[in-house]
Structures are given as C-alpha cells and as structure tokens.
Amino acid sequence: MVTITLILFIFVASVVAGCVGALLGLGGGIIIIPFLTLGLGIDIRYAIGASVVSVIATSSGAAAAYIRDRITNIRIGMFLEMATTTGAIIGAFLAGLINPRVLYFIFAMVLGYSTIALFQRRHVELPEGVVPHPIATKLQLAGSYYDQVLQQQVNYISAGVYAGFGTMFIAGIISGLLGIGNGVFKVMAMDMFMKLPMKVSTATSNFMIGVTAAASAGIYFARGYINPAIAAPVALGVVLGAILGTRLMVRLQNATLRKIFLPFLLYVALQMLIKGIQG
C-alpha cells in the first residue's frame, strides 16, 4: 500500500525532476525512473508509466512559458515530430517483448552516450558557421528569440536536416521502448546536427517530448503501467517543478547548465548499469 509519506516523498522528488527536465529539455523521466526503481524499489513497469506521465507533465508545464517567450520553435518541433511519433509507435510494441533487465542495460547505454555528448558540448554557448540546409530554407526551419543572458536577439537557421530527422526517428523508438521522451537525443540532434542555439534545442525538445510520449501513453495506460497512487504525485510535482524550471532557464547560460548536469547524468548511467548486471 502506498502511504501518505511515500506520496509526499514522490511529490518532492518530482518537483526536482520537473525543474531539471524543464531546464534541460529532458522530460524528467530520466530522473523519475531511477528514483522510483533504485530509490524506492518500485516495479520498473510502474516507474515507466509514471515517467510517461512525468514527460508529458514537464512538457506541458514548461512549453507554455517557452512558447510565450518564443524560445520554442513550433515549426522545427512539428517537422521533427513526424520522425519521433512514427518511431515511438514502433518502440512501444517492442517494449512488451523485452524483459526489464534488458531495459536497464539499454537505459544505461542511452545515459552513457548522453553523458559523452553533453561533455563534448560543455563550453558551447551559441552555434557558429551554420550552413543552412536546403530543406531548412524551403520549410522555414528558422527563427529568432531574445536571449536574456546575452541581452541580444538571436537569429538562427537549421543545418543538417537529414541527420537531425534520422536521430529523431531513433529517439522516438527509444522513447517508446523506455517510456521516456528521450530529450537528450532530441536536444543532441538539434544542437549537434541542426546547429540550433542550445536554448532553442532544449525548449523545442521540451515541446516535442510531450507529443512523442503521448504517442505511447495510450498503450501504457491499457497495459496497466500507470499506477494512480504513484503517477498522481508525479504529475502534480512535475508540473510545479517545470514551471519553476522555465523561470530559471532564461536566466542561466547553457554552458553552466551542462557542467552542473554532467556528473549527475554519469552517476545515474552507472547505477542503471549495475542494476542491469545484478538483474
């Protein structure tokens, strides 16, 4: 039975997850799953269900503010969503066929790869020398936002559209498999391949992870993964945390955010690897 203390505990942790998720465009699932499974010993299936809820809550809670501030690029988000939603459907069907131990290993690998990707981009503030992709020009995969920290209007256009689109398809499959929006992959695709400003990448990822997760949410609900006693405090906490996170994000440098998050990401990756080995 789930006690009030446990509900409060999950709520507080979810506020943190929502805040970090909103800051980095990760969706909070990356924190919620290890917290529930490693921290509280909750069944991985319920943790995945709670994480789907967390991803959509982060996305919905953060997107309102990011869209208002024009940091989110709806066009780029919607364009890339074609790849992710298709991938998510494929991934969700694979999830029922793979045992939890394999999921831990996959999660450890995803996190390990994310850590390396983040480490390599730790000093980058704004992308330079961007060559616009022909499709980016044709489909207006471009935009402009005001950066509060840099105190300037930042104009941008997308580079490697094909690489970004392909990575998004894989991100969708992983999202459907693990019940996480896999914002890390999305942010990476936009930051590394499409060469968008980091804040645009995280905010657009935030918008997208909700849509991607919604594609597999119905399947998880029907399978009984969404346990209300666990998912309710997660949803409420994450929404609150995400709103706080958006207030913080516009005041921070991206380079600072990466450095703070790096050791944490590595730690969770190793924890998941150990869990996978122990079974």
Next chain:
Amino acid sequence: MGLFKGQAQKSSAQPFMVEDLISLALRIGVIVSSIITASGLLLLIITGQSGYPPDTFPTSLNHVLTGIFQLKPFAVIEAGLLILLATPIFWVAASSIAFLLRRDYSYTLISLYVMLMLLLSLFLGKAE
C-alpha cells in the same frame, strides 16, 4: 505588395497566432488535469480507500468513466492523468488549425501527419 511581403516575413519569425493557440491549449490542459488529479489524490488520502481491490486500478476508459460517477479516488486520479496525457494531442490539433488559418499548407499537412500518428498509437494501444 512590398509592405505585405515584409509583414509576412515578420510573422514567420514571430508567428503569434500559432504560438498563442498552442499556449492556450496547453494551459487549459495542465490546469484542468492538475485540479482533477489533485482532487482524486485528496479523496484517496482522506478516505484511505482507492475504490478498487488492493494493487488494482482501472486500465480502460470505460472503467475510469464508471468509477468517476461512483467517486472512486483511483478513477478520479486516472481521469486527471488521462486529460494530461491527451494534452499534447490538443496542441497538435490546435497547431494544425493555426497553420491552416495562416494558409501554411506544408505545416498543416505536417501537423496532420503527427496527429494521425498520435491517433493511430492510441487506437493500437486500445486494440491490445
């Protein structure tokens, strides 16, 4: 003509209507679902009962709907969560309409494809 073109370019950099419609759809979804989920959670804490046998909860739309009318805490929570889970579908719908109103047909089609994928996945989930 030149002036009109200038405005069109400006609006593509800051497409107010698309953004505001989606932002509104988001806010409504988040607020409504949070209120319902919180009410269900309060009911659960106050009554100390979920309304269902231990370790079980409703996993179909029908069970959630019948449970709500009996004010079963778990059914109320699930209803709130389902609204939250459906929120992104409303943004996609809102953006399809917004892009159509702006006569941006490429993005109307893109949004509709994403919408189709979302509905397909919901249908496939239900069919299992």
